Amino acid sequence: MADHCNGSSHSSESFANIPPIKFTKLFINGNFVDSVSGKTFEAIDPRTGEAITIVSKGDKEDVDLAVKAARFAFDNGPWPRLSGSERGRILMKLADLIEENIEEIASLDAINGGKLFSLCKLIDIPAASMALRYYAGAADKIHGTVLKLSKGLQGYTLREPIGVVGAIIPWNFPTIMFFMKVAPALAAGCTIVVKPAEQTPLSALYYAHLAKL
Numbered sequence: 001m002a003d004h005c006n007g008s009s010h011s012s013e014s015f016a017n018i019p020p021i022k023f024t025k026l027f028i029n030g031n032f033v034d035s036v037s038g039k040t041f042e043a044i045d046p047r048t049g050e051a052i053t054i055v056s057k058g059d060k061e062d063v064d065l066a067v068k069a070a071r072f073a074f075d076n077g078p079w080p081r082l083s084g085s086e087r088g089r090i091l092m093k094l095a096d097l098i099e100e101n102i103e104e105i106a107s108l109d110a111i112n113g114g115k116l117f118s119l120c121k122l123i124d125i126p127a128a129s130m131a132l133r134y135y136a137g138a139a140d141k142i143h144g145t146v147l148k149l150s151k152g153l154q155g156y157t158l159r160e161p162i163g164v165v166g167a168i169i170p171w172n173f174p175t176i177m178f179f180m181k182v183a184p185a186l187a188a189g190c191t192i193v194v195k196p197a198e199q200t201p202l203s204a205l206y207y208a209h210l211a212k213l
Contacts, residue, residue, distance in 0.1 A: 019104050025056045027208035029069035036061040043202060046114035055201055063193070070164040070191040080161045080189040084140030087187060091136035095129045097210045102126075108202040109175055120175070128179040135183040142188060161189030169204065171197035178204055 024043075025032040035056045042051040058066075074080055079087070098105065106120035115124070147155040167181040174196060185192045196204035 019107065021053045021108070021202060023202075023205040023209050024053055025205075026058050026062055026066075027205060027212075028062070028066045029073075030212060032205075032208075035059060036065070041198065043112055044199070045111050046199075052111060053202075055205075058195070063195075066193045067164060067166075070193050074161070074163055074191040077191075079186075079191060082189070084142055084187075084189075087189060088136040088139035091132055091139065091183065091186060094210060095132040095136065097213060098125065098129045098132070098207075101206075101210065105175065105203055105206055108206055109200070112202045113171065113174055113200045124173065124175045128175045131176070131179045132183045135187040138184075139187040159188075163190060165190045165192045167192060167194045169194060169196045169200075171199040174200040174203050175207075178207060182207075 021043075023032060026035055027033075033056075035058055037057070037059050039057040039059065040054045041057045043053050043055050044050070045052050082090075102121055102125050105125050106117055109115055109120045109124060110117040142159050144156050144158040147157065149155045165181075165185040167178075167185070169177050169181065178194065178196070182192055182194060194204060
């Protein structure tokens with residue numbers, strides 16, 4: 001990877017120090033796993049057309065496993081049952097981890113998506129962290145509303161997590177769109193299955209690693 005990253009076909013930014021790509025498998029039920037079929041595909045550097053790494057290719061069977069795991073986590077796991085303030089605290093910690101690893105994440109989006117490293121580091125990754133902090137702050141402010149009804153009755157709404165959320169992420173803003181969809185769902189207490197674009201899956205897999213931490 002380091003050899004073609006130094007090629008003249010890139011912009012003036014240097015990609016010589018891109019760290020090894022560590023996470024290329026599907027992330028299901030808290031673990032990185034191979035796809036059921038064993039199929040893979042190449043993650044491509046769009047600036048050169050060269051393969052960066054090999055990524056596990058999810059199929060229907062893998063989606064079923066992911067949804068089943070997310071449903072079990074929602075029905076039986078701690079996340080929907082945590083207080084909003086506790087979910088917010090954990091999401092804040094995830095934002096801290098993103099900021100601590102900004103160089104590596106920006107490198108992944110740059111080489112995988114053809115974006116400028118400097119812009120990823122200056123705009124995309126900080127924007128994602130800010131979105132995550134925003135929804136983390138809202139997690140303990142999700143509340144119901146009391147409604148005045150006729151005949152002296154009272155009604156109320158109670159906002160609760162609805163279940164498993166499915167999110168499909170476009171290729172052009174893989175980090176920002178990831179957290180614009182994932183952050184509010186998690187803040188509300190939902191579990192989530194994410195399908196990143198096949199053109200830019202690498203940062204999403206890295207975020208799965210950080211979430212596990």
